Amino acid sequence: MSRRLVILIGAGVGALVLLWVGGWLLVGGDIPRNTIVRSHDLSGDLNVGGMSREQVSKLVKRDVTQMAKSRVVVDVDGRVFKRKYSDLGIFLDAEATVNQIKSRSSNPITIVQALTGGLAYDPVYTFSESTLTRAISDIAAQTDLAPTEGDVVFSGVRPVAVAAAAGHALDIEAAVKTVRSRWNESRIFRFKSPLIAPQVTTKEAQSALPLAKNAVSGTVLLKVDGHDVNLKASDIAYALDFANDGSGNLVPIFSSELLTQVLGLKWTKWVTPPLNAKFSAVGGVPKLQPSAPGHAVSDEELTSALLPAIRAVGTSRVASVQTSLVEPRVTTEMAGGLGITEVISTFTTKFPPAAYRIQNIHRAADLIDGTILKPGEIFSLNKVVGERTAANGFAEGIIINQGRFEKDFGGGVSQVATTTWNAAWFSGIDLVAHMAHSFYISRYPAGRESTVAWPKVDMRFRNNFDTPVMVDTSYTNSSLTVSIYGKKKYEVETITGPYRNIKEFEILDDDSPTCIHQDGVQGFDITVTRVVKLNGLEVKREPFNTHYIPEDRITCTNPEAVFGNPTPPKPKIKATPKPTATPAATPSPTPTASAMPTGSATPTPVP
Template sequence: MKRILSTTRGRVAAAAAAITAVLLLAYGMPALALAGEVPPGTDAGGVDISGLSPEAARARLEEEFGRPGPLKVEAAGRTVTMKPKDLGVTLDAGATVARAMDGHTTPAGIARSLFGTRTVPPAVEVDDDLLDRRIAALARKVDRRPREGAIAYRGLEPQVTLPTAGRVLDRKEAARAIREAFLARRDEVTLPVRTTPPSVPAAKVREIAASTARAAVAGPLTLTAGDERASLSRDQLASRLRFVPDGHGGMRPAFDASTLVDDLRDDLVAEERRPRDAAFRIANGRPQVVPSRAGRDIDPDGLAKAVTSALASGERVVEVPVVQAQPDLTTAKAKRLGVREKVGSYTTQHPCCAPRVTNIHRIADIVDGHLVMPGQTFSLNGLVGRRDRARGFVEAPMIMNGRFVNDVGGGVSQFATTMFNAVFFGGFEDVQHTPHQYYISRYPAGRESTVSFPQPDFRWRNDSRYGVLIKTSYTDTSITVDFWSTKRWDIESESSGRYNVKGFRKMKDSGPDCLPMEGVQGFAIDVWRIFKKGGKVVRKQRFHTVYQPEPRLTCTART
């Protein structure tokens, strides 16, 4: 019995040994065969790397993922073409191969290699900072804020500007799409763009225009300041009123009061209560400061808020905020301006009593006492505006299109010429002056300027660190412009002889508006402004002027 058991055990052990040997052989031979190679049936991002050595597998991956070349990135019609590495996206071929070979010699790996396939996701390195910067640069070209709707007025009629949607690049999804395009080895990718709606829909804008905006200008507003009253007409209201989004899906009135205060001040704030700027007067041949005064004035921002609040609530009476106000030019500031001596002066002559003299005197009165601050550019048209009968200007001859014609304000070029010479000898910067087309004998040749409205203008800049006080005076036969400031230069003038002289032609005209012209030769001339300090020449400035021949025009009576 014992022998039988012993024999049986021997046979079992022999069989187990045989099975083990078979298994070891079945595992060992494939393991030995697969050692050092990428397993069969291995795919990495669509690239077959089966049976390759690690080095060959890396080379194939780098070749395949580099084959598509630059990536065309498009968003909302904007396109950039860049290499993936310049977008911060690169393939780690070594890590990808390592993934493919991980566990391939285990029994499970051997079985999968012998009887199945394996797909390995490529190992991608992403420089998030670089990719974010590239996407942000594209977003700056793509993103567009919604254009909000608005309501303004043409006359008294509300005019609607309809809103339009905006757009924004979805940056997070854009980064994902670029990575996916790289993995799929595509050569182009379209990035997602979201639409951003305006805060107020178009239908709502139209509704407010037809109701609230129309009601806002249905009648005038009554403005009060204590016991004082004024009226804001429908036209005044409409020209300064808009409706804009209120941030809560509706629209609110927005009123611009910045240009309205000057119109209302006389009605709502007594003159003796208003601030008064410091000024200058000439006494005993020297400038003296007339002290400033604090006072009460309309607050533009407060007025705008009061009007918009009234319109929003449907009120037609507005309490205007009047606040304590300081003058723009205080006594202390005026004293620091250095207005202490005459630095430039010029006088021109004219015959007495012609209509043009009225215009010369009128423009002189407007300019008299004007203060030009350091660095400021003075514009004659900007200060005086259009010459009209309402302010005392009359018709007088002027040059227009090469002929003398009568026009309101004619003759004021003599004032411009006089001021130009005060600028010249005061040493200030000439910004814009336009010589007359024809030479006029009462002016110094090459040192004169015409002016009309709106152009040509006469402009000069106070390029000093001192204020310049302009004082004007006149007689029946002369006009004088004086500049008071702090003297910087001694100015001299030199002129060339007249050259390129041209004769004039003779003409006749029987028209009812004909004004005769005496005929003057044309010529060119150069004038130098010489800047001196301490008797030494510092610099010279050349003014080149060309005058056209003035025809001799004879006006003949119609037959």
């Protein structure tokens, strides 16, 4: 190799070394020049090149402070919700964000990259999957719209066909995944809810109208065990319902309970429920009331007998049914051997009368009445009451779901669940499981109420006493009382905390003909604590935290939006109430929650 070539090579290497040293010096200190950390809201970049890590940490923490004031936009079907990062369970980890930044490197490629543009880093976030899912679920609860099923209802004695309409529901799981996967790209997330088709079509509702019209075209003579009961057109309209058979077909169903409500003694003179053995407090001491058999007509038998009659005209509108002897579930002998000495607890709630609600509350209460729990046994409302179906004696009721009509079986059973839950609460018995309503319902005590839904959402408690207990129910057409009898063991104190994290409801206009007015109710969090004492000493302290989401205020702007009041008119003649227990000697807790901050509550759905 020539001397000249060696000199040239040496000069070239020296120049490269000088360039490398110069570049290395120009890159800066620990953190290379032109290093970028993106801001939390993606609106700008933080140039942290040449800073110390302590300086970068202060800068990132300052961005975290600004983040607390920022909002993430969630747009569902055109409705915009602005949520705090923390409400979505998303938090910026300042330490991890700084630690991910690479120190100044001797790698020539890294040096060139730093000098010509630098490296960019996204902030490091932690995600609470459960909080994010709950936040998206809260939004979905305000935007989801159940399909309106085709139906036939009666306005007085005039049958009306309800047109079917599609609903929609946000795919919560997909929405959560989208927020996670696109988090470093945007702070605005738009979702379109998939449509849900109704099962019962408008055509099916129209096809059921002729039968409904003929049903109320005249009176029907119904013979009960040979005794005449005259059904007027208004009685037929009150007791007749059209229900989805599960395949999208509307089938007529008559209800014995609704005939009880509308006919009163004219019906209960011949059709009587069995009476379970019960206890009533007389002078503070439980007195056993003996059981008695009843005479019943099932809804299936009643419907089978009346269908030919309502299809007929004139004097052919005659039907006949035979009652069946029904034995009580709890006999005098069974109750007498329980060793019951006193009323452990009792609780009463009130409700606005509605035909479907009365039927369902009475039916669920009847199924619960007389339930005996031996030591260690668990009460499950779903197990005791069973699925809420027509075959099980429940009626379809109009509920409000996001300001729209929806019919479902079992409307009102949550009233039974809440009343029973509170009776268990004040007895000191072990509370096993419950779920509060999504929205606050003003007739229930805040943070001390329960909803149920077949088959998964249940209300359960366990008999932790040394002796059996009996669950007793009694009711009128506007109130329900649940009492627990046995041998008292515990004293119970309740501590109700203040409303926290109060969230205002939205104010919306609805121009649809099926609109229902809602006053709106605020969302809030509340903690209610049960303190259980034995002989004056605290043995258990149980805090129950409840999160209520706000319910929108809906103003109906369509002048045709007049049909669908979820509370049907009260029956002219009330049902004969079951025998009610004499109030316990100990004070009964009142089902009254603390006053709402502002805005009256409209229950949604109506339980």
